[in-house]
Amino acid sequence: MNMAAGVQQVQPPQPPAWKAALSMMMNPGEVVKRQMAAVPWPFSLSISGTAFTLFFLQTGIDMLRSGQLEVSAVALMAFLGILYGTLGIAAIAVLAWVLTKAAGNTYTLGWTVSAFALGYSATLVYAVIGLICSLVFGWKTAVAFGVTGVLWALRPTIFTIRQMTSDKAGLSVAIATLCGAILLFGWAMLGRFGF
Amino acid sequence: MAKRKSKHYDFTPAYFMFAIFGLMSADTTGGEIDITRTLIGVAIALVVAYLVINLMAILLNGANRELRLEKGPAFSKVMVSRGMFYMLPFVILAALAQYVLGWNTGMSFASAAIMTAGASAGMEAMKEGAQGAKNVLIPTIVGTLASSAWMLSLTLLP
Numbered sequence: 216m217n218m219a220a221g222v223q224q225v226q227p228p229q230p231p232a233w234k235a236a237l238s239m240m241m242n243p244g245e246v247v248k249r250q251m252a253a254v255p256w257p258f259s260l261s262i263s264g265t266a267f268t269l270f271f272l273q274t275g276i277d278m279l280r281s282g283q284l285e286v287s288a289v290a291l292m293a294f295l296g297i298l299y300g301t302l303g304i305a306a307i308a309v310l311a312w313v314l315t316k317a318a319g320n321t322y323t324l325g326w327t328v329s330a331f332a333l334g335y336s337a338t339l340v341y342a343v344i345g346l347i348c349s350l351v352f353g354w355k356t357a358v359a360f361g362v363t364g365v366l367w368a369l370r371p372t373i374f375t376i377r378q379m380t381s382d383k384a385g386l387s388v389a390i391a392t393l394c395g396a397i398l399l400f401g402w403a404m405l406g407r408f409g410f
Numbered sequence: 411m412a413k414r415k416s417k418h419y420d421f422t423p424a425y426f427m428f429a430i431f432g433l434m435s436a437d438t439t440g441g442e443i444d445i446t447r448t449l450i451g452v453a454i455a456l457v458v459a460y461l462v463i464n465l466m467a468i469l470l471n472g473a474n475r476e477l478r479l480e481k482g483p484a485f486s487k488v489m490v491s492r493g494m495f496y497m498l499p500f501v502i503l504a505a506l507a508q509y510v511l512g513w514n515t516g517m518s519f520a521s522a523a524i525m526t527a528g529a530s531a532g533m534e535a536m537k538e539g540a541q542g543a544k545n546v547l548i549p550t551i552v553g554t555l556a557s558s559a560w561m562l563s564l565t566l567l568p
Contacts, residue, residue, distance in 0.1 A: 369503075384496075399511065
């Protein structure tokens, strides 16, 4: 509260974390600017962790159906998804935090990890829909839903990095490209692990 | 002194990025180039670029009449031009995915790129004084519809 001149100014209440997660899909810029402080990083990492778990699970199910994997390997892929969606995304966030420090980034590491991870809200939605289609209709959904879901997460990532660099366009694009490339190549390497 | 953003617009980089996506959309054979298919793919991409850029500019103008009168007739085009810059990460990543990892996912990247460019254009407009989330939602919807139409049009490729 601002007590200046004896006038109390009450900050508007922050929406709950789950609402911020939904808003991140449609208007990530607004969430990153005004709502991230109220979203705890464990909640955000649970979003990205679940998204990648379901995505890797779909990949495993597709490969199980085509006879390329056994059930135990599918479980292993799901576990890899948990690791990638939590530790992997957190590591990328830490890298971005370090790189933006030179641009005067004043956000905490916790805020950064939370913002990066919450950006995978849309990925989670795509992963859930893809898994339902896979289990109910027997479709091969890993590539179609997985790629689209991960690409939707790049948009909030770009907005997060813009916020951290105080909107320096060139630096934001460079760091976002680097983070995206690490994500893609890490995902490709883990995908080969199942072969 | 803070760097002032340009009041001019230049869509050449945006058209170039769309052309690269057009090139990728035509190359589904892992590197073998079919000239006819490539030319048609690039032509379709440039038509989509023209429509997206101008539609976004017209709608941003329509949603912010007072701001347009204050900032001048080029206001919305400057915003769209700035927003289009944020397609660049998607172009680079799409090229890496297609030509290094061997994934045929160019159009997925193009779709995400257009929507991000639209949302970025809206955010640029809001920084200049535009009010309301409509400035982000309208360009994003334009981007969604345009990329869907683009994907359908690829069925015309020989």
